[in-house]
Amino acid sequence: MLTLPVLLGVATLVFSLIHLIPGDPAQAILGETAPQADVDELRRRLGLDRPLVEQYGAFLSGLVRGDLGMSLRTGEPVVSQVVARVPATAELAAASMFVALVVALPLGIAAAVWRGTVIDTGATALALAGVSIPNFWLGPLLAIVFAIQLGWLPVSGRGTLAHLVLPAVSLGAALAAILARMTRATLLEELREPYVQAARGRGASRTRAVLRHAFRNSLVPVVTLLGLQFGAVLTGAVITETIFAWPGIGRLLIQSIGFRDYPMVQGCILFIAVTYVAVNLLTDLVYGVLDPRIRYE
Amino acid sequence: MTRLGGFIVAVAVLAAVIGPVVAPFDSSSQELALRLDGPSLQHWFGLDELGRDILSRVLAGARISLLVGLVVVSISSTAGIAVGAAAGYFGGRVDEILSRAIDILMAFPGLLLAIAMVAVLGPSLFNVVFALSLIGWVGYARLVRGQVLRARELEFVQAARALGASTPRVLVRHVIPTTLPAVTVQATLGMGGAILAEASLSFLGLGVQPPTPSWGTMLNYGRIHLLDAPHLTIFPGLAIAILVLGFNFLGDGLRDALDPKEAGR
Numbered sequence: 026m027l028t029l030p031v032l033l034g035v036a037t038l039v040f041s042l043i044h045l046i047p048g049d050p051a052q053a054i055l056g057e058t059a060p061q062a063d064v065d066e067l068r069r070r071l072g073l074d075r076p077l078v079e080q081y082g083a084f085l086s087g088l089v090r091g092d093l094g095m096s097l098r099t100g101e102p103v104v105s106q107v108v109a110r111v112p113a114t115a116e117l118a119a120a121s122m123f124v125a126l127v128v129a130l131p132l133g134i135a136a137a138v139w140r141g142t143v144i145d146t147g148a149t150a151l152a153l154a155g156v157s158i159p160n161f162w163l164g165p166l167l168a169i170v171f172a173i174q175l176g177w178l179p180v181s182g183r184g185t186l187a188h189l190v191l192p193a194v195s196l197g198a199a200l201a202a203i204l205a206r207m208t209r210a211t212l213l214e215e216l217r218e219p220y221v222q223a224a225r226g227r228g229a230s231r232t233r234a235v236l237r238h239a240f241r242n243s244l245v246p247v248v249t250l251l252g253l254q255f256g257a258v259l260t261g262a263v264i265t266e267t268i269f270a271w272p273g274i275g276r277l278l279i280q281s282i283g284f285r286d287y288p289m290v291q292g293c294i295l296f297i298a299v300t301y302v303a304v305n306l307l308t309d310l311v312y313g314v315l316d317p318r319i320r321y322e
Numbered sequence: 323m324t325r326l327g328g329f330i331v332a333v334a335v336l337a338a339v340i341g342p343v344v345a346p347f348d349s350s351s352q353e354l355a356l357r358l359d360g361p362s363l364q365h366w367f368g369l370d371e372l373g374r375d376i377l378s379r380v381l382a383g384a385r386i387s388l389l390v391g392l393v394v395v396s397i398s399s400t401a402g403i404a405v406g407a408a409a410g411y412f413g414g415r416v417d418e419i420l421s422r423a424i425d426i427l428m429a430f431p432g433l434l435l436a437i438a439m440v441a442v443l444g445p446s447l448f449n450v451v452f453a454l455s456l457i458g459w460v461g462y463a464r465l466v467r468g469q470v471l472r473a474r475e476l477e478f479v480q481a482a483r484a485l486g487a488s489t490p491r492v493l494v495r496h497v498i499p500t501t502l503p504a505v506t507v508q509a510t511l512g513m514g515g516a517i518l519a520e521a522s523l524s525f526l527g528l529g530v531q532p533p534t535p536s537w538g539t540m541l542n543y544g545r546i547h548l549l550d551a552p553h554l555t556i557f558p559g560l561a562i563a564i565l566v567l568g569f570n571f572l573g574d575g576l577r578d579a580l581d582p583k584e585a586g587r
Contacts, residue, residue, distance in 0.1 A: 034426030038435070046442045150323070153574070157567035159518055161525045161541060162559030169552045180548075256431035263437065264522060268545065279526055282441040294438045302429050 028306050035302060039295045040084045043071070043287050054097065054285045067097075071288070093295065094288040098281070103292035107274060111296075113183055114273035117196065117265065118258050120189050122251065124197035125204055130247075132201075133208025138235055140213060148205060155202025160261050164195035164268040181270035188269075196265040200254055207250050211243035218242075245315045252308025256301040263297075324575025330568025338388045341381035349382040349535050350374065358551040368553040371543060376553065379535040380561050386536045387517045387565065390451055394516040395509050397455040402462020403505060407498055409463070410470030411489075417467075424463050432457040433519055440528040450529045454519050458512065465508055469501040476500070503580040507573055514569035521562050537562045 046053050051068040068074050071094075072083055087093060093103040136148035168191060172180035179188050215221060216239050224234045263275030270276070278293035342349070346365075353373040361368045367376035409420035427435075439453040473479060479496050487495070523529035524538025532539055537558040544554030 030422065031426050031429040035430055038426075038430065039438075042438055042442050045439065047444070153323075153570050154563075154567060157514065157518075157570050158563045159521060159525075159559065159566070161522060161538075162555070162563060165541070165545060165548055165552075165555045166559065168548060169555070173549060173552075256434075260431045260433040260437075263434070264526065267526060278437070282437075282528070287442070290438065290441055294434060297434055298430055301431050305429065 028302060031302055032299065035298045036085065036088055036295065037081075039291050039298065040081055042291060042294070043073075044077075046287075050287065054287060070095075088295075093292040096281075096286055096289045098284045098286045098289070103288050106277065106289065107292045107296050110272060110274045110277050113271060114259075114262055114266070114275065116183075116189065117192055117262055117271055117273060118255070120193035121197035121200065121258055121261075121265075122255075124193050125200035126251070128197070128201040129204035130208055132205040133247075134212060134235065134240060136205070136209040137212035137216065138231075145209075148209070152202040152205045155198050155205075158198065160195045160199060161264045161268060163198055164191065164265060167191050167195055168269075181268075183271055192265050192269040192271050195268070196258065196261050199261070200251075200258060203254060204247060204250060207247050208243065211246045212239055215239035215243045245312065248315060249308055249312050252304055252311070255304040255308075259297045259301060323571045324579070327568045327571025327573075327575060330564055331572055334384050334388060334565050334568065337381050338385040341384055345375075345378035345381045347375035347378045349378045350533055358547060358554070360551070360553050367557040368551070370540070370554055371547060371551075376540075376557050379540060380537070380557055382535040383537040383540065383558065383561065384565070386447070386530060386534065387520065387562070390447070390454070390520040391513040391516040391569075393451050394454045394458055394520075395512045397451075398458030398512070399462050399505055399509050401455070401459035403466050403498060403501065405459065406463035406466025406468075407470050407493055407501070410467040411474055411493055411497060420463070421467070424460055424467075427457065427460045428464065430457075432460075433522060436519060436523060437526065437528060440523055445523075445528045445531055447530050447534070450520055450523050453523075454516055458516065461512070462505060462508060465504055466498075466501045469504055470497055473497045473500040507577045507580060510569055510576055511573035514566040514573070517562065517569070518566050 043050050049064070049068070051064045051071065051073060052059065055064055055067060065074075072080050075083070091104055093107075095101065096103055096106060099106070132148050132151065136145045139145055168180050171178045171191060178190050179185075180191075182188055212235070216235070218239070221234050221239045224238045225231070229237070259275075262271075262273060263278055265271065266273045266275035267279050274293050274296060278290060278297075281287075281289035281293065351374065353369065355373065356365075356369050357371055357373040359365065359369045359373075365375050365377065367380060370376055370379065405420055405424075409417045409424075435457050436450075436453040439456065440449050443449040443453070474497060479492060482492050482496050520529055520536070521538030521541070524536045525542045527539075527542055530536035530539055532543075540558040541555060541562075544551075544558065547554050
C-alpha cells in the first residue's frame with residue numbers, strides 16, 4: 026500500500042516548509058525590528074532552537090496525537106481551528122461536485138449520443154471553455170450578474186442555501202467541464218462494445234441501451250476522475266472561499282499567510298493534503314466495488 | 323478549433339512583443355481624475371483604481387503571463403524529461419526511487435504546494451516561477467517514463483545499443499526523441515496551466531507584485547471595486563480565459579494530430 030509512504034512524504038514536505046523561509050523564520054514572522062528577546066522566545070516556542078532531527082520527530086509525534094501546535098495569532102490550538110472550518114469547506118466541496126455532476130453527465134451523454142453533430146461540437150467547446158475560465162474570474166462575474174445586477178443571490182458569506190449557489194457554481198464549473206469530456210469519451214467507447222449492440226439487437230430502445238447499459242459502465246472512469254479531481258476542488262476552494270468570504274479552511278489558509286501564522290498555514294495545508302490522499306485511496310476502493318474485475322492484493 | 327487556438331496564441335505573442343509599442347498609453351501612467359472610469363472611446367477598457375489605462379495594462383500583462391508560462395514549461399519539461407527518461411531507461415532501483423518520489427509529489431495538490439512555497443518564500447515573480455517549476459516537472463516525468471519504457475524495447479533502440487552506442491547517446495539521440503510528440507502536447511496544455519496558476523497566485527496576492535501589470539494582480543485589485551467598477555474585473559479575466567482557451571484548443575488539436583487513435587475522443 027502506497028498510502029503510508031505518501032502520507033509520510035506529505036508530512037515531511039509540510040514540516041520542511043517553515044525551514045524554507047529565507048533567514049531566521051522567527052525573525053521573519055516577527056519582522057526585522059522585533060526585539061531579540063521576542064525572537065528568541067518565538068524560536069523556543071516553535072521548537073526551532075532544537076536540532077532538526079528532534080524537531081522532525083516532535084512534529085511527527087504531534088501529528089499522530091493530533092497536535093499541530095498553537096496559532097501564533099490567536100494562541101489557540103491549530104487543530105481545533107482547522108476542524109471548526111471543516112463543515113464549511115466540506116459543504117462547498119460537496120455542493121460544487123454535485124453541480125459538476127448535474128451539468129456534466131447530461132452534457133457528456135448528449136455529446137456522445139449525437140457525436141459529430143452541432144450538439145457535440147457545442148458541448149466540447151463549452152467543456153473547453155469551462156476548463157479555461159478561471160474560477161477567480163467566473164466567481165466575480167457571477168456575483169456581478171446574479172448578486173449585484175439582479176439581486177437574486179447574496180454576494181458573500183455563509184448561512185442559507187442561497188449563499189451556497191454562487192460559490193458552488195464557480196468552483197464546480199471547471200470540474201463539470203472535465204467530467205463532461207470524460208463522460209463523452211468513455212460512453213463513446215462503451216457504445217462500440219458488443220454488449221450494447223446485443224442489447225439493441227434484443228430490441229432495447231436506443232435510450233435504454235445508452236442509459237441502462239453503456240452509461241452504467243462508463244461511470245467507472247467518471248467516478249475515478251471525480252475522486253482524482255478532488256484535489257483540484259480543494260485547491261479551487263482556497264480561491265473560491267477567498268472571493269465569497271466563505272469561512273472555510275481555504276480562507277483560513279490565506280488569512281494565516283497574511284498574518285505569517287506559519288503553524289496555522291502548516292495545519293491548513295496538511296489537512297487539505299491528507300484529505301486529498303484519503304479521497305484518492307477511497308476512489309481506488311470504490312473503483313474496485315464498481316468494477317469487480319479490479320481486485321486489490 | 324486548433325486553428326482558432328493557434329490564432330489566439332499568435333495574437334497573444336504579438337501583443338506581448340509589440341504591445342508596449344501599440345498600447346495607447348503607458349501602462350503605468352496615471353490619470354487620477356479619471357480613476358475607475360468605465361470604457362470610453364479614448365480608454366476602450368476603462369481605467370483602474372489609479373487611473374491607469376486597462377487596455378495598455380492588459381497588453382503589458384500578456385508579456386508577464388507568456389513569460390511565466392514559457393519559463394515554467396521549459397524548466398519543468400526539461401527536468402521532467404531527464405527524470406522520466408532515467409527512471410524508464412535504467413529501471414530497477416533507479417526507477418523504484420524516482421517513481422516513489424513522483425508518486426508522493428503527484429499525491430500533493432500542485433497549486434496548494436505552490437501556494438505554500440510562495441507563502442514562505444515571499445511573493446515575487448521569481449518565487450512563482452520557482453514554485454510552479456518545482457511542481458510542474460512531475461507530470462512530464464511520469465509521461466516520459468511511460469514513453470521510455472515502451473521506446474527502450476523498440477528495434478532501432480536495441481540496434482543502436484548492439485552497435486555499441488553509449489547510454490547517453492542512445493538516450494539523447496534515439497529514446498528521448500520518441501517522447502517529444504507527447505511532451506509537446508503536454509507542454510502546450512501546460513502553458514495554459516502555468517498561466518492560470520500564475521494568475522491564481524497573483525490573484526491571491528502571492529504572485530507578481532504591483533505595480534507590475536499581471537492579469538491575476540489586476541483581478542485581485544478589481545475585486546475591491548466589483549460594485550462600482552466591474553470593468554476592472556471583466557477585461558483582465560477575459561484575457562486570461564481567452565489565452566488559456568487558446569492553449570487548450572491548440573494542445574487538443576496537437577494531440578489529435580500526433581495521436582490519431584485519440585482523435586475524436
